[in-house]
Amino acid sequence: MGKGLKSYFLEKTLKKNLKNQKSERKSDRVAILFHLSDYSSNELLQCFQNNFKEFKNYQLDLIAFSDENQDKSAEGLHVFSKKDFNFFSKPKSEELKGFYGQTYQLIFNLFNEESVYLQLMNSCLKANFQVGISDLEQNQMLIRVSSKEPQEFFSEASKYLKQIDYGS
Numbered sequence: 001m002g003k004g005l006k007s008y009f010l011e012k013t014l015k016k017n018l019k020n021q022k023s024e025r026k027s028d029r030v031a032i033l034f035h036l037s038d039y040s041s042n043e044l045l046q047c048f049q050n051n052f053k054e055f056k057n058y059q060l061d062l063i064a065f066s067d068e069n070q071d072k073s074a075e076g077l078h079v080f081s082k083k084d085f086n087f088f089s090k091p092k093s094e095e096l097k098g099f100y101g102q103t104y105q106l107i108f109n110l111f112n113e114e115s116v117y118l119q120l121m122n123s124c125l126k127a128n129f130q131v132g133i134s135d136l137e138q139n140q141m142l143i144r145v146s147s148k149e150p151q152e153f154f155s156e157a158s159k160y161l162k163q164i165d166y167g168s
Contacts, residue, residue: 006087010116013089013123027103029059031125033118034110036064039150041077044110047150051158058105065111065118082117089120100124106131106161109139110153131157 030052032044041062048060062077084093091097102125109132111118122130122138132139133153141160145152 010089027105031061036066047154051154
């Protein structure tokens with residue numbers, strides 16, 4: 001029963017947060033949300049920098065979910081797990097609380113629909129534009145590539161964002 005009730009609160013929080021997620025405020029921040037078991041943070045950073053040189057002065061936050069508690073020592077990498085949320089899907093850690101309501105110019109969602117904690121984290125961030133690999137409600141642009149190929153993803157995202165003249 002505890003798991004079912006926790007899932008209920010998780011879904012309720014997610015739906016509530018999605019309603020107030022869009023931001024019109026200019027920001028100098030970009031976030032990449034991903035599952036730590038799927039990607040290397042160094043590889044994502046390199047792929048992003050290679051394809052988005054116009055964002056070199058932006059603060060980049062790499063926000064990763066891990067099924068287990070991981071070492072959080074890498075610079076610019078913020079790792080969280082389900083243990084960082086309480087029963088009512090509210091953050092326990094101060095680091096996680098610091099992200100809530102943060103405004104980003106762009107958010108890249110490199111996770112699929114099954115990553116409910118990444119969806120929850122994403123729903124708590126405000127973004128002017130979101131690009132992802134899965135058909136999530138919060139993504140304004142969907143890039144269909146192999147989820148394990150970040151270079152291809154960032155290359156395609158860069159190409160399409162330049163075509164719509166976003167982020168210049």
